[in-house]
Amino acid sequence: MSGKTLYDKLWEDHVVHTEDDGSSLIYIDRHLVHEVTSPQAFEGLRLAGRKPWRQARNLAVADHNVPTTDRDKGIADPVSRLQVETLEKNCAEFGITEFDMSDIRQGIVHVVGPEQGATLPGMTVVCGDSHTSTHGASGALAFGIGTSEVEHVLATQCLVQKKAKNMLIKVDGEVRPGVTAKDIVLAIIGKIGTAGGNGYTIEFAGSAIRALSMEGRMTVCNMAIEAGARAGLIGVDDVTIEYYRGRPLSPKGNDWFMAERMWQQLHSDPDAVFDKVVELNAADVKPQVTWGTSPELVVSVDASVPDPAQETDATKRESMKRALQYMDLKPGLAITDIKLDKVFIGSCTNSRIEDLRAAAVVAKGKKLADNIKLALVVPGSGLIKQQAEAEGLDKIFIEAGFEWRDPGCSMCLAMNADRLEPGERCASTSNRNFEGRQGYGGRTHLVSPAMAAAAAIAGHFVDVSTEANQGATA
Amino acid sequence: MRAFTKIDALVAPLDRANVDTDAIIPKQFLKSIRRAGFGPFLFDEWRYLDHGEPDMDCTNRPINPDFVLNKPEYKGAELLLTRENFGCGSSREHAPWALEDFGFRAIIAPSFADIFYNNCFKNGILPIVLDAGIVDDLFNELTEGYRLTVDLETQKIVTPSGREIAFEVDANRKFRLLNGLDDIALTLQHADQIHAYETERAKRAPWLFG
Numbered sequence: 001m002s003g004k005t006l007y008d009k010l011w012e013d014h015v016v017h018t019e020d021d022g023s024s025l026i027y028i029d030r031h032l033v034h035e036v037t038s039p040q041a042f043e044g045l046r047l048a049g050r051k052p053w054r055q056a057r058n059l060a061v062a063d064h065n066v067p068t069t070d071r072d073k074g075i076a077d078p079v080s081r082l083q084v085e086t087l088e089k090n091c092a093e094f095g096i097t098e099f100d101m102s103d104i105r106q107g108i109v110h111v112v113g114p115e116q117g118a119t120l121p122g123m124t125v126v127c128g129d130s131h132t133s134t135h136g137a138s139g140a141l142a143f144g145i146g147t148s149e150v151e152h153v154l155a156t157q158c159l160v161q162k163k164a165k166n167m168l169i170k171v172d173g174e175v176r177p178g179v180t181a182k183d184i185v186l187a188i189i190g191k192i193g194t195a196g197g198n199g200y201t202i203e204f205a206g207s208a209i210r211a212l213s214m215e216g217r218m219t220v221c222n223m224a225i226e227a228g229a230r231a232g233l234i235g236v237d238d239v240t241i242e243y244y245r246g247r248p249l250s251p252k253g254n255d256w257f258m259a260e261r262m263w264q265q266l267h268s269d270p271d272a273v274f275d276k277v278v279e280l281n282a283a284d285v286k287p288q289v290t291w292g293t294s295p296e297l298v299v300s301v302d303a304s305v306p307d308p309a310q311e312t313d314a315t316k317r318e319s320m321k322r323a324l325q326y327m328d329l330k331p332g333l334a335i336t337d338i339k340l341d342k343v344f345i346g347s348c349t350n351s352r353i354e355d356l357r358a359a360a361v362v363a364k365g366k367k368l369a370d371n372i373k374l375a376l377v378v379p380g381s382g383l384i385k386q387q388a389e390a391e392g393l394d395k396i397f398i399e400a401g402f403e404w405r406d407p408g409c410s411m412c413l414a415m416n417a418d419r420l421e422p423g424e425r426c427a428s429t430s431n432r433n434f435e436g437r438q439g440y441g442g443r444t445h446l447v448s449p450a451m452a453a454a455a456a457i458a459g460h461f462v463d464v465s466t467e468a469n470q471g472a473t474a
Numbered sequence: 475m476r477a478f479t480k481i482d483a484l485v486a487p488l489d490r491a492n493v494d495t496d497a498i499i500p501k502q503f504l505k506s507i508r509r510a511g512f513g514p515f516l517f518d519e520w521r522y523l524d525h526g527e528p529d530m531d532c533t534n535r536p537i538n539p540d541f542v543l544n545k546p547e548y549k550g551a552e553l554l555l556t557r558e559n560f561g562c563g564s565s566r567e568h569a570p571w572a573l574e575d576f577g578f579r580a581i582i583a584p585s586f587a588d589i590f591y592n593n594c595f596k597n598g599i600l601p602i603v604l605d606a607g608i609v610d611d612l613f614n615e616l617t618e619g620y621r622l623t624v625d626l627e628t629q630k631i632v633t634p635s636g637r638e639i640a641f642e643v644d645a646n647r648k649f650r651l652l653n654g655l656d657d658i659a660l661t662l663q664h665a666d667q668i669h670a671y672e673t674e675r676a677k678r679a680p681w682l683f684g
């Protein structure tokens with residue numbers, strides 16, 4: 001018999017019951033809750049007279065609707081305010097811990113989870129949010145769910161699921177300087193497409209993945225969903241274990257030693273068989289820039305906007321044309337000639353301390369280009385903000401002309417006041433470049449934090465991995 | 475979810491075909507953060523003469539005296555008798571939420587829109603498909619105080635004259651509805667297994683249960 005994949009191990013470890021039709025009742029170790037997808041679920045509990053199965057396994061935080069300035073004044077938009085207040089009320093009523101807007105621990109749910117040790121290796125983690133895949137970076141089985149499932153998890157601590165297939169994406173070799181986790185994952189999506197991972201759980205492996213910090217690994221798993229997979233995974237190693245040592249909710253004392261021993265098993269066996277394997281050479285990856293309205297429409301920064309006429313597949317050709325029209329781009333235009341209006345550094349993809357440091361290195365001692373109307377830096381959590389300020393990163397950004405904001409989802413999806421105006425073009429470190437995602441009519445180019453910062457300084461995209469820019473990024 | 479076994483219910487006639495979910499609950503109410511409380515806004519545009527908004531107090535709104543559900547003789551009706559393709563249009567689950575909140579337990583029609591039909595079962599409402607001719611008969615028979623008995627166990631409707639009408643329902647759905655089992659309730663049938671799993675897991679990973 002062949003060995004097991006990490007996904008097989010995590011799955012088997014959480015099966016409570018299996019039905020005749022192959023669906024299983026899976027135990028959920030950690031449920032994260034935010035304000036947008038939870039109100040009807042709590043209401044459902046209330047109507048049925050149910051209580052959370054295990055209060056302590058839930059952790060809530062408001063992130064999508066929160067303002068990133070003048071927090072003390074509250075939330076101006078009444079609809080947003082009501083959603084946030086509803087979360088607070090529900091958490092109080094059902095005895096669930098919530099980090100509210102004034103709490104230093106508040107931030108984007110997928111940043112807060114690992115930071116607090118609320119999501120740990122070996123766990124099953126769910127949240128009413130597709131980017132729950134982020135938490136797979138620590139060897140946890142993590143995926144997004146819908147509102148009715150949120151209610152189901154609250155009430156039963158379980159979910160009915162069918163097992164997905166196993167995919168391995170192996171990235172070996174060494175990346176060149178200036179190439180980051182974001183570039184690796186964008187290159188992967190460019191290669192397999194946004195539907196490439198449909199029906200699979202993707203495990204990311206190989207020396208280039210091993211070489212990433214936990215922050216970088218989270219960036220990669222965060223975008224597994226953009227490759228069509230509900231869950232992304234990375235096996236546990238010393239980097240993982242060191243990351244979790246001493247986190248507020250990490251196991252303590254003897255529990256820590258037990259946990260460490262258990263977590264060390266959390267990797268695929270050498271003889272495990274995957275249903276699909278994709279390989280990538282890290283040395284080939286250059287800084288990536290999306291040019292269209294889907295994350296798979298991506299090229300290297302030294303390339304130019306592709307020509308739909310070269311595309312043989314008719315459906316793809318049409319979608320390329322539509323994307324170019326929406327993005328107001330012409331085939332053949334050099335990516336480095338694309339001029340920008342706004343820059344957004346933040347989101348659950350790239351708002352961790354390492355991301356801010358990478359952007360700050362580029363911005364240090366420089367000024368925003370004249371054509372940049374607004375450049376936002378939005379840390380992923382209050383604690384990251386605090387850390388960045390302790391390192392003086394805030395001053396670097398402010399002196400360069402960036403705005404230094406309070407933590408939240410912000411312009412990743414523009415549910416609060418931070419947004420693009422129609423026609424505006426943005427270099428963004430977020431994960432979705434869909435039409436209107438960052439504001440009605442807005443145009444989004446997904447890039448890494450260093451690329452976003454460099455674009456803010458130059459006013460257009462620049463290759464942060466070339467010699468000329470090397471001084472800033474090394 | 476409330477179980478459905480047998481009801482003896484006052485019948486309200488809604489003599490229209492293709493009643494869509496936007497008519498059942500207009501779109502402005504989807505902004506709500508709630509799942510309950512849609513009852514006062516059921517058929518909002520037909521029931522009231524003004525424009526409804528979420529969270530409005532409906533007690534003093536001008537009502538449309540011609541709309542059937544506003545007539546005193548249908549107050550307290552739990553069974554809605556209507557025409558074909560009921561519940562067409564958007565998939566909003568707010569539609570059965572509103573019907574249920576208003577007090578309807580069952581709906582009789584010659585046909586239902588697919589998604590709506592499914593959503594009813596998730597929310598404790600029994601949608602009954604009857605032959606168009608039989609539905610016609612019921613509409614014709616209906617006079618003030620007209621009641622029908624609906625027995626899900628035997629899958630029979632009994633009219634005031636004693637006529638028995640059989641109806642079809644999928645066995646699995648019938649089982650869930652008879653027992654008031656929603657997905658959560660079904661999972662809770664495995665509560666002992668969940669507890670056993672937790673006990674066993676707590677030995678291996680005590681930090682998860684501290």
Ligand code: SF4
Pocket residue numbers: 063064108109110129131347348349408409412413430431
């Ligand atoms: S930062 Fe963006 S992608 Fe992440 S949870 Fe918030 S809205 Fe979703």
